Amino acid sequence: MDTPANTVTAAIVVIGDEILSGRTQDTNSGDIARALGAVGIDVTEIRVVSDEEPAIVEAVNALRAQNSYVFTCGGIGPTHDDKTADAIAAAFGVGIDFDERAIAMMRERFPNPADLNEGRMRMTRIPFGAELIAxxxxxxxxxxIGNVFVMAGVPSIMRAMLAEVVPLLRSGVPTSSESLRADIKEGDLAMPLAALQKQHPSVSIGSYPFNDGDRYGSNLVLRSRDTHALADAMAAVEAMLKTLT
Structure with missing residues (x-):
């Protein structure tokens, strides 16, 4: 599918050794991608990196130069292996320290000063020049900071932060989609679909095989920002399928 020059793009960096080890399943990237897609922002890449500062810095710096936005999730908790805040400060070449605004937020939950211990105070360290996400x-x-949004790894907390962030973003034209099921094996569809893709360059045409018991087939998904082009491509696919059944 052709990409207009003014398309708003984003990348996602999922941070955490627990994701890489398989102990925890990432759901955050899917939630972020769906929320961004709803406002017309294309996710171009999702990376999973370890809880190591150099890996986070490298990923964030590479992706923020290539995209309108970068979203990170994970690594801003109270433990020693939560290194994301320091890594983002390093990526932007700024300092980091306890932030009075963040401390005030934490005191809303922990009014007893004794409860705002060293671990919890780690979560109030914010890179210089950054704005907070409630x-x-x-x-x-x-x-x-800049075009990078840094959010928690706990899914319920990440979603709460994401709800705060989405209204701040420059939106694009949302992508519409159509789908249909074809009881035709993917190998038999490959060449006809390739020909249709060339005829409808502004529409992304995808084929995803399924096995329903003894029956093999393909789920076809068409996506485009141009609703008229999408309708034309859908009609062409339906006509093509009739010739194969």
Missing amino acids: NSVSKAPGFH
């Missing part, structure tokens, strides 16, 4: 679940904030 957290209605546990109060510990995320932050954004």
